[in-house]
Amino acid sequence: MASHAHSSHDHGHGEPHPLVGHLVPYSTLFATGAALIVLTIITVAARYVDLGEANIYLAIGIAVVKATLVSLFFMHLRWDRPFNLMVLVGSMLFVVLMMVFCMMDVGQNMPTENKGNPAKVQQYLDANAPFAPVTAKK
Amino acid sequence: MSHSASHADSHSGSHGHDAHGHDAHGDHAKYPFLAHHFDTPNQQFESGKLGMWAFLATEVLFFGALFVMYAILRFKDPQVFSYASQYLDTILGGINTCVLILSSLTMAVGVRAAQTNKKGLLSVCLFLTLMGAVGFLVIKYFEYSHKLHLNLKWGEGFYHPVTAEEAAEVKVEPKPVENPVLAIASPNPSAGAQTVALAPVPPVDKTAIAAPKTGPDGVATAKMVEATDAPMHVEHSEEPHLLDSNMPPNTHRFFAIYYIMTGLHGIHVLIGVGVIGWLFLASLKGRFNSDYYAPVDFVGLYWHVVDLVWIFLFPLFYLIH
Numbered sequence: 001m002a003s004h005a006h007s008s009h010d011h012g013h014g015e016p017h018p019l020v021g022h023l024v025p026y027s028t029l030f031a032t033g034a035a036l037i038v039l040t041i042i043t044v045a046a047r048y049v050d051l052g053e054a055n056i057y058l059a060i061g062i063a064v065v066k067a068t069l070v071s072l073f074f075m076h077l078r079w080d081r082p083f084n085l086m087v088l089v090g091s092m093l094f095v096v097l098m099m100v101f102c103m104m105d106v107g108q109n110m111p112t113e114n115k116g117n118p119a120k121v122q123q124y125l126d127a128n129a130p131f132a133p134v135t136a137k138k
Numbered sequence: 139m140s141h142s143a144s145h146a147d148s149h150s151g152s153h154g155h156d157a158h159g160h161d162a163h164g165d166h167a168k169y170p171f172l173a174h175h176f177d178t179p180n181q182q183f184e185s186g187k188l189g190m191w192a193f194l195a196t197e198v199l200f201f202g203a204l205f206v207m208y209a210i211l212r213f214k215d216p217q218v219f220s221y222a223s224q225y226l227d228t229i230l231g232g233i234n235t236c237v238l239i240l241s242s243l244t245m246a247v248g249v250r251a252a253q254t255n256k257k258g259l260l261s262v263c264l265f266l267t268l269m270g271a272v273g274f275l276v277i278k279y280f281e282y283s284h285k286l287h288l289n290l291k292w293g294e295g296f297y298h299p300v301t302a303e304e305a306a307e308v309k310v311e312p313k314p315v316e317n318p319v320l321a322i323a324s325p326n327p328s329a330g331a332q333t334v335a336l337a338p339v340p341p342v343d344k345t346a347i348a349a350p351k352t353g354p355d356g357v358a359t360a361k362m363v364e365a366t367d368a369p370m371h372v373e374h375s376e377e378p379h380l381l382d383s384n385m386p387p388n389t390h391r392f393f394a395i396y397y398i399m400t401g402l403h404g405i406h407v408l409i410g411v412g413v414i415g416w417l418f419l420a421s422l423k424g425r426f427n428s429d430y431y432a433p434v435d436f437v438g439l440y441w442h443v444v445d446l447v448w449i450f451l452f453p454l455f456y457l458i459h
Contacts, residue, residue, distance in 0.1 A: 018253035019169075019429040020183035029250065033243035040235050040452075044228065047457040059453035066449045074246040075442045081184065084191045091195035095202030102206050106213050124294075 022079040032073040039066050171430045183432050190436040194443050197406075201447050204399050208454060211395055215388050222392035223458035225290055225379070227281060231456035234277050235448065241270025242445040245414075245438045252431035257424055260434070264418040267441065271411045278404055285393070290379065292397050296390035297380065304378050396455055403451060406444045413437050 043062040051058060072078040077085045166172050169179050176182035212219045248263030285291070289300045299305035379385055417437055420426065426434055 018431070020180045021253060021431075021435060023253050024246070024250060026247070026250065029243060029246050032246075033239060036239045036242075037236060040232065040239065043453055043457060044232050047228070047453075047459055050459060055459040059457055060450075063450050063453055067446050070242065070442050070446055070449070074242055074445075075439055080187075084188065087188075087191045087195050088198070091198040091202070095198060095205065098202065099206050099209060102210060103213065106210050 217386045226456045235452045238445045241267045252434045255428040261421045268414045292394035
Protein backbone atom coordinates (compact mmCIF):
# COMPACT_ATOMS: atom_id res chain seq x y z
CA MET A 1 0.00 0.00 0.00
CA ALA A 2 3.02 2.25 0.00
CA SER A 3 2.43 3.19 -3.63
CA HIS A 4 -1.23 3.74 -2.86
CA ALA A 5 -0.49 6.26 -0.16
CA HIS A 6 2.09 7.86 -2.40
CA SER A 7 -0.25 8.28 -5.35
CA SER A 8 -2.92 9.87 -3.19
CA HIS A 9 -0.28 12.44 -2.42
CA ASP A 10 0.19 13.18 -6.09
CA HIS A 11 -3.39 13.31 -7.23
CA GLY A 12 -5.39 13.93 -4.11
CA HIS A 13 -5.88 17.68 -4.56
CA GLY A 14 -7.85 17.77 -1.38
CA GLU A 15 -10.72 15.77 -2.88
CA PRO A 16 -12.19 12.74 -1.17
CA HIS A 17 -9.99 9.82 -2.03
CA PRO A 18 -11.53 6.47 -2.93
CA LEU A 19 -11.05 3.60 -0.58
CA VAL A 20 -9.60 1.53 -3.43
CA GLY A 21 -8.22 2.20 -6.89
CA HIS A 22 -6.61 5.28 -8.32
CA LEU A 23 -8.08 8.70 -9.01
CA VAL A 24 -7.22 10.09 -12.45
CA PRO A 25 -7.49 13.89 -12.78
CA TYR A 26 -10.07 15.34 -15.18
CA SER A 27 -7.29 17.11 -17.09
CA THR A 28 -5.62 13.77 -17.87
CA LEU A 29 -8.89 12.17 -18.95
CA PHE A 30 -9.93 15.00 -21.25
CA ALA A 31 -6.42 15.37 -22.69
CA THR A 32 -6.46 11.64 -23.51
CA GLY A 33 -9.86 11.96 -25.15
CA ALA A 34 -8.73 14.96 -27.19
CA ALA A 35 -5.55 13.15 -28.29
CA LEU A 36 -7.63 10.16 -29.40
CA ILE A 37 -9.93 12.35 -31.51
CA VAL A 38 -6.94 14.17 -33.07
CA LEU A 39 -5.25 10.85 -33.89
CA THR A 40 -8.49 9.61 -35.46
CA ILE A 41 -8.55 12.67 -37.73
CA ILE A 42 -4.88 12.13 -38.61
CA THR A 43 -5.42 8.47 -39.49
CA VAL A 44 -8.41 9.34 -41.70
CA ALA A 45 -6.37 12.04 -43.44
CA ALA A 46 -3.43 9.66 -43.91
CA ARG A 47 -5.70 7.41 -45.95
CA TYR A 48 -5.70 9.93 -48.79
CA VAL A 49 -1.91 10.25 -48.88
CA ASP A 50 -0.20 7.67 -51.05
CA LEU A 51 2.68 6.18 -49.10
CA GLY A 52 2.66 2.85 -50.88
CA GLU A 53 3.44 0.03 -48.49
CA ALA A 54 3.85 2.45 -45.62
CA ASN A 55 0.13 3.33 -45.53
CA ILE A 56 -0.92 0.26 -43.59
CA TYR A 57 2.02 0.47 -41.22
CA LEU A 58 1.22 4.11 -40.50
CA ALA A 59 -2.44 3.23 -39.88
CA ILE A 60 -1.51 0.37 -37.55
CA GLY A 61 1.09 2.54 -35.81
CA ILE A 62 -1.47 5.24 -35.07
CA ALA A 63 -3.91 2.58 -33.85
CA VAL A 64 -1.24 1.20 -31.51
CA VAL A 65 -0.60 4.69 -30.10
CA LYS A 66 -4.34 5.18 -29.56
CA ALA A 67 -4.64 1.77 -27.91
CA THR A 68 -1.72 2.63 -25.62
CA LEU A 69 -3.37 5.90 -24.59
CA VAL A 70 -6.66 4.16 -23.82
CA SER A 71 -5.08 1.38 -21.79
CA LEU A 72 -2.67 3.60 -19.85
CA PHE A 73 -5.02 6.42 -18.90
CA PHE A 74 -8.65 5.34 -19.39
CA MET A 75 -7.95 1.84 -18.05
CA HIS A 76 -5.64 3.11 -15.27
CA LEU A 77 -2.80 0.75 -16.25
CA ARG A 78 -0.35 3.62 -15.77
CA TRP A 79 -1.01 3.44 -12.03
CA ASP A 80 -2.30 -0.11 -11.70
CA ARG A 81 -0.51 -3.12 -10.35
CA PRO A 82 2.01 -4.20 -13.03
CA PHE A 83 0.56 -7.69 -13.11
CA ASN A 84 -2.59 -6.41 -14.84
CA LEU A 85 -0.45 -4.86 -17.54
CA MET A 86 1.41 -8.16 -17.87
CA VAL A 87 -1.87 -9.99 -18.44
CA LEU A 88 -2.81 -7.62 -21.26
CA VAL A 89 0.62 -7.49 -22.89
CA GLY A 90 0.99 -11.25 -22.48
CA SER A 91 -2.26 -11.94 -24.33
CA MET A 92 -1.18 -9.57 -27.10
CA LEU A 93 2.19 -11.30 -27.39
CA PHE A 94 0.43 -14.61 -27.93
CA VAL A 95 -1.69 -13.06 -30.68
CA VAL A 96 1.51 -11.77 -32.32
CA LEU A 97 3.04 -15.23 -31.99
CA MET A 98 0.04 -16.83 -33.71
CA MET A 99 0.10 -14.10 -36.37
CA VAL A 100 3.83 -14.55 -37.11
CA PHE A 101 3.67 -18.32 -37.47
CA CYS A 102 0.50 -18.22 -39.59
CA MET A 103 1.98 -15.61 -41.90
CA MET A 104 5.20 -17.62 -42.22
CA ASP A 105 3.07 -20.55 -43.33
CA VAL A 106 0.96 -18.50 -45.72
CA GLY A 107 4.11 -16.98 -47.19
CA GLN A 108 5.38 -20.47 -48.04
CA ASN A 109 2.21 -21.51 -49.84
CA MET A 110 2.44 -22.23 -53.53
CA PRO A 111 -0.14 -20.42 -55.66
CA THR A 112 -3.20 -22.63 -56.01
CA GLU A 113 -5.47 -20.23 -57.82
CA ASN A 114 -7.13 -21.42 -60.98
CA LYS A 115 -8.95 -18.97 -63.18
CA GLY A 116 -8.73 -16.46 -60.37
CA ASN A 117 -10.36 -18.62 -57.74
CA PRO A 118 -9.20 -21.76 -55.98
CA ALA A 119 -10.62 -24.71 -57.90
CA LYS A 120 -13.25 -25.81 -55.40
CA VAL A 121 -14.39 -22.28 -54.78
CA GLN A 122 -14.72 -21.73 -58.51
CA GLN A 123 -16.75 -24.89 -58.96
CA TYR A 124 -19.03 -23.98 -56.11
CA LEU A 125 -19.48 -20.46 -57.41
CA ASP A 126 -20.14 -21.68 -60.95
CA ALA A 127 -22.97 -23.84 -59.69
CA ASN A 128 -24.42 -21.57 -57.03
CA ALA A 129 -23.39 -18.09 -58.01
CA PRO A 130 -23.13 -18.16 -61.77
CA PHE A 131 -22.66 -14.40 -61.97
CA ALA A 132 -19.38 -14.40 -60.13
CA PRO A 133 -16.58 -13.13 -62.34
CA VAL A 134 -14.17 -15.85 -63.36
CA THR A 135 -10.96 -13.93 -63.63
CA ALA A 136 -9.73 -10.53 -62.75
CA LYS A 137 -9.25 -7.83 -65.32
CA LYS A 138 -5.61 -7.41 -66.15
CA MET B 139 -14.58 13.32 4.06
CA SER B 140 -14.55 11.61 7.36
CA HIS B 141 -13.70 8.18 6.01
CA SER B 142 -10.28 9.20 4.75
CA ALA B 143 -8.84 8.82 8.21
CA SER B 144 -10.60 5.52 8.81
CA HIS B 145 -9.40 3.99 5.57
CA ALA B 146 -5.85 4.96 6.37
CA ASP B 147 -6.40 2.93 9.52
CA SER B 148 -7.67 -0.02 7.58
CA HIS B 149 -4.66 0.03 5.31
CA SER B 150 -2.16 0.10 8.13
CA GLY B 151 -4.26 -2.51 9.92
CA SER B 152 -4.20 -4.90 6.99
CA HIS B 153 -0.45 -4.84 7.13
CA GLY B 154 -0.09 -5.33 10.84
CA HIS B 155 0.20 -9.07 10.85
CA ASP B 156 0.14 -9.34 14.59
CA ALA B 157 -3.40 -7.99 14.77
CA HIS B 158 -4.54 -9.38 11.44
CA GLY B 159 -7.58 -11.34 12.46
CA HIS B 160 -9.01 -8.63 14.60
CA ASP B 161 -8.62 -5.89 12.01
CA ALA B 162 -10.13 -8.03 9.26
CA HIS B 163 -13.17 -8.41 11.44
CA GLY B 164 -13.26 -4.68 11.89
CA ASP B 165 -13.24 -4.17 8.12
CA HIS B 166 -16.18 -6.50 7.70
CA ALA B 167 -18.18 -4.61 10.27
CA LYS B 168 -17.25 -1.30 8.65
CA TYR B 169 -17.89 -2.30 5.02
CA PRO B 170 -21.11 -4.22 4.41
CA PHE B 171 -20.10 -4.89 0.77
CA LEU B 172 -16.93 -6.73 1.82
CA ALA B 173 -17.36 -10.45 1.14
CA HIS B 174 -16.43 -12.75 4.00
CA HIS B 175 -13.58 -14.41 2.10
CA PHE B 176 -11.71 -11.13 1.63
CA ASP B 177 -9.72 -9.42 4.36
CA THR B 178 -9.85 -5.85 3.12
CA PRO B 179 -11.80 -3.82 0.55
CA ASN B 180 -8.55 -3.32 -1.35
CA GLN B 181 -7.95 -7.06 -1.60
CA GLN B 182 -11.50 -7.56 -2.81
CA PHE B 183 -11.19 -4.79 -5.39
CA GLU B 184 -7.82 -5.91 -6.74
CA SER B 185 -8.94 -9.55 -6.93
CA GLY B 186 -12.02 -8.58 -8.91
CA LYS B 187 -9.93 -6.42 -11.18
CA LEU B 188 -7.46 -9.23 -11.84
CA GLY B 189 -10.40 -11.47 -12.71
CA MET B 190 -11.66 -8.83 -15.12
CA TRP B 191 -8.23 -8.58 -16.73
CA ALA B 192 -8.08 -12.35 -17.14
CA PHE B 193 -11.42 -12.16 -18.94
CA LEU B 194 -10.16 -9.28 -21.09
CA ALA B 195 -7.10 -11.36 -22.04
CA THR B 196 -9.46 -14.02 -23.42
CA GLU B 197 -11.23 -11.27 -25.35
CA VAL B 198 -7.91 -10.18 -26.86
CA LEU B 199 -7.21 -13.77 -27.91
CA PHE B 200 -10.77 -14.13 -29.23
CA PHE B 201 -10.46 -11.12 -31.51
CA GLY B 202 -6.77 -11.90 -32.12
CA ALA B 203 -7.64 -15.10 -33.98
CA LEU B 204 -9.90 -13.07 -36.27
CA PHE B 205 -7.17 -10.50 -36.84
CA VAL B 206 -4.92 -13.38 -37.93
CA MET B 207 -7.65 -14.52 -40.31
CA TYR B 208 -7.85 -10.97 -41.65
CA ALA B 209 -4.08 -10.88 -42.19
CA ILE B 210 -4.11 -14.17 -44.10
CA LEU B 211 -6.98 -13.12 -46.35
CA ARG B 212 -5.42 -9.74 -47.01
CA PHE B 213 -2.01 -11.27 -47.69
CA LYS B 214 -3.51 -13.63 -50.26
CA ASP B 215 -5.74 -11.07 -51.98
CA PRO B 216 -4.43 -7.57 -51.29
CA GLN B 217 -6.23 -6.15 -54.33
CA VAL B 218 -9.57 -7.35 -52.94
CA PHE B 219 -9.10 -5.29 -49.81
CA SER B 220 -8.01 -2.12 -51.54
CA TYR B 221 -10.90 -2.49 -53.99
CA ALA B 222 -13.69 -3.45 -51.61
CA SER B 223 -12.80 -0.88 -48.97
CA GLN B 224 -14.43 1.78 -51.18
CA TYR B 225 -17.83 0.24 -50.45
CA LEU B 226 -17.49 1.11 -46.77
CA ASP B 227 -18.57 4.58 -45.70
CA THR B 228 -15.53 6.35 -44.24
CA ILE B 229 -17.64 9.19 -42.86
CA LEU B 230 -20.01 6.89 -40.96
CA GLY B 231 -17.07 4.77 -39.78
CA GLY B 232 -15.21 7.88 -38.60
CA ILE B 233 -18.28 9.17 -36.78
CA ASN B 234 -18.66 5.79 -35.11
CA THR B 235 -15.00 5.89 -34.05
CA CYS B 236 -15.52 9.28 -32.43
CA VAL B 237 -18.75 8.09 -30.79
CA LEU B 238 -16.92 5.16 -29.20
CA ILE B 239 -13.97 7.31 -28.08
CA LEU B 240 -16.31 9.86 -26.50
CA SER B 241 -18.29 7.13 -24.77
CA SER B 242 -15.01 5.71 -23.46
CA LEU B 243 -14.21 9.19 -22.14
CA THR B 244 -17.59 9.54 -20.40
CA MET B 245 -17.08 6.07 -18.91
CA ALA B 246 -13.66 7.08 -17.53
CA VAL B 247 -15.15 10.31 -16.15
CA GLY B 248 -17.95 8.23 -14.67
CA VAL B 249 -15.44 6.06 -12.81
CA ARG B 250 -13.88 9.21 -11.40
CA ALA B 251 -17.31 10.50 -10.43
CA ALA B 252 -17.98 7.27 -8.54
CA GLN B 253 -14.60 7.47 -6.83
CA THR B 254 -15.32 11.00 -5.66
CA ASN B 255 -18.87 10.20 -4.55
CA LYS B 256 -20.54 12.42 -7.16
CA LYS B 257 -23.60 10.28 -7.70
CA GLY B 258 -25.42 12.67 -10.02
CA LEU B 259 -22.40 13.00 -12.29
CA LEU B 260 -21.99 9.23 -12.28
CA SER B 261 -25.55 8.72 -13.51
CA VAL B 262 -25.12 11.40 -16.18
CA CYS B 263 -21.87 9.83 -17.39
CA LEU B 264 -23.34 6.35 -17.49
CA PHE B 265 -26.33 7.67 -19.43
CA LEU B 266 -24.05 9.41 -21.96
CA THR B 267 -21.99 6.22 -22.32
CA LEU B 268 -25.19 4.28 -22.88
CA MET B 269 -26.28 6.75 -25.54
CA GLY B 270 -22.89 6.39 -27.23
CA ALA B 271 -23.27 2.62 -27.35
CA VAL B 272 -26.82 2.86 -28.72
CA GLY B 273 -25.74 5.52 -31.22
CA PHE B 274 -22.94 3.29 -32.44
CA LEU B 275 -25.39 0.46 -33.02
CA VAL B 276 -27.87 2.71 -34.82
CA ILE B 277 -25.18 3.96 -37.21
CA LYS B 278 -23.97 0.38 -37.68
CA TYR B 279 -27.54 -0.66 -38.48
CA PHE B 280 -27.74 1.90 -41.28
CA GLU B 281 -24.37 0.75 -42.64
CA TYR B 282 -25.34 -2.92 -42.58
CA SER B 283 -28.81 -2.45 -44.07
CA HIS B 284 -27.44 -0.32 -46.88
CA LYS B 285 -24.86 -2.99 -47.74
CA LEU B 286 -27.30 -5.86 -47.51
CA HIS B 287 -29.67 -3.93 -49.75
CA LEU B 288 -26.92 -3.80 -52.37
CA ASN B 289 -26.11 -7.49 -51.87
CA LEU B 290 -22.71 -6.62 -50.48
CA LYS B 291 -22.80 -9.82 -48.49
CA TRP B 292 -20.64 -12.72 -47.45
CA GLY B 293 -20.41 -15.86 -49.59
CA GLU B 294 -22.40 -16.49 -52.73
CA GLY B 295 -25.10 -13.97 -51.90
CA PHE B 296 -22.54 -11.38 -52.93
CA TYR B 297 -23.02 -12.55 -56.54
CA HIS B 298 -26.79 -12.32 -56.68
CA PRO B 299 -28.12 -9.44 -58.75
CA VAL B 300 -29.81 -6.69 -56.79
CA THR B 301 -32.36 -5.23 -59.18
CA ALA B 302 -34.39 -6.58 -62.05
CA GLU B 303 -32.40 -4.38 -64.40
CA GLU B 304 -29.14 -5.77 -63.16
CA ALA B 305 -30.44 -9.33 -63.29
CA ALA B 306 -31.54 -8.79 -66.87
CA GLU B 307 -28.11 -7.50 -67.77
CA VAL B 308 -26.19 -10.22 -66.05
CA LYS B 309 -28.44 -13.21 -66.52
CA VAL B 310 -28.63 -15.71 -69.33
CA GLU B 311 -31.04 -18.58 -69.78
CA PRO B 312 -30.22 -21.33 -67.31
CA LYS B 313 -29.36 -24.61 -68.96
CA PRO B 314 -30.80 -27.65 -67.22
CA VAL B 315 -28.26 -30.30 -66.47
CA GLU B 316 -29.37 -33.90 -66.18
CA ASN B 317 -26.40 -35.29 -64.36
CA PRO B 318 -24.75 -32.58 -62.32
CA VAL B 319 -22.04 -34.96 -61.21
CA LEU B 320 -20.32 -35.19 -64.52
CA ALA B 321 -21.93 -32.54 -66.63
CA ILE B 322 -19.54 -30.28 -68.39
CA ALA B 323 -21.22 -27.39 -70.10
CA SER B 324 -19.55 -25.03 -72.45
CA PRO B 325 -22.24 -22.44 -72.91
CA ASN B 326 -20.03 -19.81 -74.38
CA PRO B 327 -17.63 -21.65 -76.64
CA SER B 328 -16.31 -18.58 -78.34
CA ALA B 329 -15.16 -17.30 -75.01
CA GLY B 330 -13.72 -20.59 -73.96
CA ALA B 331 -15.46 -20.35 -70.62
CA GLN B 332 -16.04 -23.71 -69.00
CA THR B 333 -18.37 -24.55 -66.21
CA VAL B 334 -17.95 -27.71 -64.24
CA ALA B 335 -20.40 -28.96 -61.68
CA LEU B 336 -19.25 -31.50 -59.14
CA ALA B 337 -21.00 -33.95 -56.90
CA PRO B 338 -21.20 -32.08 -53.56
CA VAL B 339 -23.10 -29.24 -55.18
CA PRO B 340 -26.56 -29.06 -53.61
CA PRO B 341 -29.41 -29.56 -56.08
CA VAL B 342 -30.72 -26.07 -56.67
CA ASP B 343 -33.52 -25.72 -59.12
CA LYS B 344 -33.13 -22.04 -59.82
CA THR B 345 -29.53 -22.20 -60.83
CA ALA B 346 -28.88 -25.31 -62.87
CA ILE B 347 -25.78 -24.25 -64.72
CA ALA B 348 -25.63 -20.86 -66.30
CA ALA B 349 -22.89 -19.20 -68.19
CA PRO B 350 -21.02 -16.50 -66.35
CA LYS B 351 -22.53 -13.59 -68.15
CA THR B 352 -19.82 -11.28 -67.07
CA GLY B 353 -18.15 -11.95 -70.35
CA PRO B 354 -15.33 -13.82 -71.98
CA ASP B 355 -12.85 -13.13 -69.25
CA GLY B 356 -15.48 -12.76 -66.61
CA VAL B 357 -15.41 -9.06 -67.21
CA ALA B 358 -18.37 -6.86 -67.81
CA THR B 359 -17.90 -4.55 -70.71
CA ALA B 360 -17.93 -0.83 -70.30
CA LYS B 361 -21.11 -0.70 -72.34
CA MET B 362 -22.93 -2.91 -69.88
CA VAL B 363 -21.88 -0.74 -67.01
CA GLU B 364 -23.09 2.38 -68.77
CA ALA B 365 -26.36 0.79 -69.69
CA THR B 366 -27.33 0.04 -66.11
CA ASP B 367 -25.72 3.04 -64.56
CA ALA B 368 -28.72 5.28 -64.42
CA PRO B 369 -31.26 3.19 -62.47
CA MET B 370 -28.72 2.27 -59.81
CA HIS B 371 -27.77 5.83 -59.07
CA VAL B 372 -30.91 6.72 -57.19
CA GLU B 373 -29.18 7.37 -53.87
CA HIS B 374 -25.58 6.35 -54.12
CA SER B 375 -22.81 6.98 -56.54
CA GLU B 376 -21.44 3.47 -56.20
CA GLU B 377 -21.28 1.13 -59.16
CA PRO B 378 -23.32 -2.01 -58.79
CA HIS B 379 -20.47 -4.30 -57.95
CA LEU B 380 -21.54 -7.14 -60.27
CA LEU B 381 -21.26 -4.85 -63.25
CA ASP B 382 -17.99 -3.30 -62.19
CA SER B 383 -15.30 -4.53 -64.54
CA ASN B 384 -12.64 -3.66 -61.99
CA MET B 385 -13.93 -6.01 -59.32
CA PRO B 386 -11.21 -8.54 -58.52
CA PRO B 387 -12.13 -12.17 -57.90
CA ASN B 388 -12.78 -13.25 -54.31
CA THR B 389 -14.18 -9.86 -53.38
CA HIS B 390 -16.85 -11.64 -51.32
CA ARG B 391 -14.09 -12.63 -48.89
CA PHE B 392 -13.62 -9.03 -47.82
CA PHE B 393 -17.26 -8.81 -46.83
CA ALA B 394 -17.13 -12.16 -45.05
CA ILE B 395 -14.34 -11.03 -42.74
CA TYR B 396 -15.93 -7.57 -42.49
CA TYR B 397 -19.23 -8.97 -41.22
CA ILE B 398 -17.56 -11.49 -38.92
CA MET B 399 -15.30 -8.95 -37.22
CA THR B 400 -17.61 -5.94 -37.07
CA GLY B 401 -20.50 -8.25 -36.20
CA LEU B 402 -18.65 -9.78 -33.28
CA HIS B 403 -17.65 -6.30 -32.19
CA GLY B 404 -21.27 -5.19 -32.55
CA ILE B 405 -22.39 -8.05 -30.29
CA HIS B 406 -19.92 -6.77 -27.72
CA VAL B 407 -21.39 -3.29 -28.02
CA LEU B 408 -24.85 -4.79 -27.56
CA ILE B 409 -23.70 -6.56 -24.40
CA GLY B 410 -22.17 -3.23 -23.33
CA VAL B 411 -25.59 -1.59 -23.75
CA GLY B 412 -27.06 -4.17 -21.39
CA VAL B 413 -24.38 -3.93 -18.72
CA ILE B 414 -24.04 -0.14 -18.82
CA GLY B 415 -27.83 0.15 -18.72
CA TRP B 416 -27.82 -2.02 -15.60
CA LEU B 417 -25.11 0.19 -14.06
CA PHE B 418 -27.16 3.29 -14.91
CA LEU B 419 -30.26 1.95 -13.15
CA ALA B 420 -28.17 0.86 -10.17
CA SER B 421 -26.54 4.29 -10.01
CA LEU B 422 -30.00 5.93 -9.91
CA LYS B 423 -30.71 3.82 -6.83
CA GLY B 424 -27.47 5.07 -5.27
CA ARG B 425 -25.80 1.67 -5.24
CA PHE B 426 -22.30 3.06 -5.79
CA ASN B 427 -20.12 5.34 -3.69
CA SER B 428 -16.46 6.15 -3.26
CA ASP B 429 -15.97 3.00 -1.15
CA TYR B 430 -17.82 0.62 -3.43
CA TYR B 431 -17.69 1.24 -7.16
CA ALA B 432 -16.02 -1.94 -8.44
CA PRO B 433 -18.81 -2.78 -10.95
CA VAL B 434 -18.45 0.67 -12.55
CA ASP B 435 -14.68 0.24 -12.79
CA PHE B 436 -14.82 -3.29 -14.23
CA VAL B 437 -17.56 -2.56 -16.78
CA GLY B 438 -15.47 0.47 -17.71
CA LEU B 439 -12.52 -1.82 -18.44
CA TYR B 440 -14.74 -3.97 -20.66
CA TRP B 441 -16.06 -0.93 -22.45
CA HIS B 442 -12.54 0.38 -23.10
CA VAL B 443 -11.56 -2.96 -24.64
CA VAL B 444 -14.57 -2.72 -26.97
CA ASP B 445 -13.21 0.72 -27.90
CA LEU B 446 -9.70 -0.73 -28.38
CA VAL B 447 -10.94 -3.38 -30.82
CA TRP B 448 -12.74 -0.77 -32.89
CA ILE B 449 -9.61 1.41 -32.92
CA PHE B 450 -7.95 -1.40 -34.90
CA LEU B 451 -10.99 -2.41 -36.97
CA PHE B 452 -11.60 1.10 -38.27
CA PRO B 453 -8.31 1.62 -40.18
CA LEU B 454 -8.09 -2.04 -41.23
CA PHE B 455 -11.46 -1.98 -43.00
CA TYR B 456 -12.42 1.62 -43.72
CA LEU B 457 -9.06 3.27 -44.34
CA ILE B 458 -7.33 1.16 -46.97
CA HIS B 459 -5.59 3.44 -49.40
